[in-house]
Amino acid sequence: MFRRSISLVSATFLLGAVLAGCGGPSLPAAASARAAAAKLGAQSLTMRDIDAIVRAAASDHNPLVNAGVPAVLKAPSDMAAQRALNVLYGGVMDKAVPEIDGQVDEELNVNVIGYYKKQYPEVSKPEVATYVQGIADRLAKAAKVKPFKVTVLDVPMVNAFNAGGHAMVLFTPLVSESRDEAELAGVMAHEMAHGIARHALKGMVMDYAAQAAATQVAHTHDVPAEEDALATAYVLTLPVWQQHDQDFVLSHLQGKVGEAAMINLQFGLNSSFTGLAMGRAMEAESDKLGVRWLAAAGYDPHGLVRTFERWNSHADGDTRYYSHPALGTRAGTLKAQIIAEGLKGEDRGADRHQQIVNLINPPAPAKGAMPFADRIAGAGCFQGKPLAPWRKAGR
């Protein structure tokens, strides 16, 4: 319980650890995975079905995780521990994801996009939908992949996401805030890469691997229940902003809770930083593939660079907590790639884009980068931190 309270970042992993600790991949779970798998090709899957299938695929490889955990706990530095975890979680990901049927990716996006559609209206002008679908088709053809279905929703943030498979959601302000078609296409190519590289499923598998690892640590270093309560109480004595500083929380608890609790906490911290680093690696992969497809489709590959540079207008914080690499880093990395691979493209499509923007009345800006703390969408979105609000709603 106290592990959840120490921070937002590790909450996903640690809550998972607590739940997994209740029974792990028990027989009923395996049965529900079989039942869900039986639906494949015949009927649609619920989130529960998808979760059961992914979890079963991941937990098949728990022995790999369990074997590696003792070495992680002996690592002489936190970075050494994080690297070892990266290898473990990556190993599970590489083995488990190919075992999952591709239909699961598509069912995942149907569920997630369906959920978003209940909360936010689709953009009303049919010209807008036709326009972005045209861009997606052009990119898919250049990338030699199956077409992607694009949905534009009036979510009041500058962002886009892929939640698995051949579909993506663009938020209206992203369309209106891009300066030309190449910039917008750059973001769309990034989302396509998330889908093709199966990052949504990889993220889910990684979470399950992290839960298995945390469970293993909890088994070997058992924390008495009353110490959980004690730690929670200690954390709550801190000002809120300090509760979010995980290193600080750990040093605050040191000497107040036992050694086993400290080992669990330190492990949880290293595990969440590993998960975030792997998430950033997926984002970097999507940038890399995306810019190639952007140029292959004849667009100016610097479109994506320009998007990042324009929104790069804040001092960076502690990048260990970032879901995406810092915007300036992404811009620099892309430029290096454009030079190294000699990527070229001329089309910016500024006029075509402007005609569409004129039709759009974007929703009033809201705070945040994504509307829900949805880890699937969070893993596959275009950027992680809130971007400055646009000048005015409607033009």
Next chain:
Amino acid sequence: MMSLRPISAVLLTALLAGCSSQAMPTAASRLAASGLAAKASPKEANAVIAAATNQTFARTSLGITAVLRAPTDVVAQRGLESLYAQAIDKVLPAVDKSLDEAWHPTIMAEFQKQYPPVSDPEVQAYVDGIAARLAKAAGSAPFKVYVSQASVVNAFNAGGHAMMIYSETIRTGAADEAELASVMAHEMVHGLRRHAVHGRVMGLSEGAARHRVAQIHAIPEEEATLVDSYVASLPAPMQQDDDAVLGHLAGKVSPDTLVNVRFWLNDMFAVNTLRRANESEADRLGVRILAAAGYEPQAAVRIFERWNQRKPGDERYYSHPALGSRAGAIKQQIAADGLKGEDRGEERHKAIVARLTPVTGTEVVTPPAEIAGAGCLQGSPWQRLK
């Protein structure tokens, strides 16, 4: 980066710092009594700083105990950052500002032996004019500007009111006068905020801290050699990867040795964090000076964005923040302060660029070791534009 040799070298430094520190107060009190501070030699300036830093060693040593108990490496690094920052705060008022001028005559002269000065009086007048305009805007005494023929884009301050500009910074690094002025304003802040003194205090404090760790956790004599041979058994790229080296050594050497090696790592990362903070300060205050002098402040962003064309590595090893991060932070500063300025000086700059001889070559021109990576414009060589 710490590899085979640096491990032993670092150890040696720690021991030396511990020995020589005892002799320093005498030199300092002699200097103070003689009233010669204004004409101090580099050696004398160093002695005054060492004496003042010695006064903080007890506090640093005490803090080390907490650092060694830190529950995560980042907590240990923050502890060290705090200790060194406190030492700097204590030492700065005890070191007369005139001593900051002690090093640059020698350092610049030595540098120009290797990289000859640009002797064109028009070029000199150009950079002097920019420096005077910036100094006036900053309310500072004038800065002496040196220009050397060097093949990379960089500039440095070695303490006090002087800076070195590499000729390629003018010719290819900056696209207009405002961009060059942004580089010069950055160097000016290094001087005005006494970052060279910071660097020396950090170096001495590190020595004291390592010495203290070695006292608490003595490294068995034979292990220094043992460590070397274990590290040598690794493939070359891994020898440069300190976390990998540490992981490799775990279980092979005594826990005491491992504590020392881990401490050196955390120490290096902590010092780099403080250095990057100084660079950010130089960027932040530099862009204010730039705008106050009537230059377009966006120039400071443009030059970084233009050169931001590589994939950054592990930032813990960086003396400077990554270029993209610097660009973003400067933009935030410009917006927050409402900085404005119009002058780009493209024509004036073009005329000077035409007078400069290209310095080609692939030589990596490193700033003098005395400034230890701090005080220059940027940390890694900038890739040529394609």
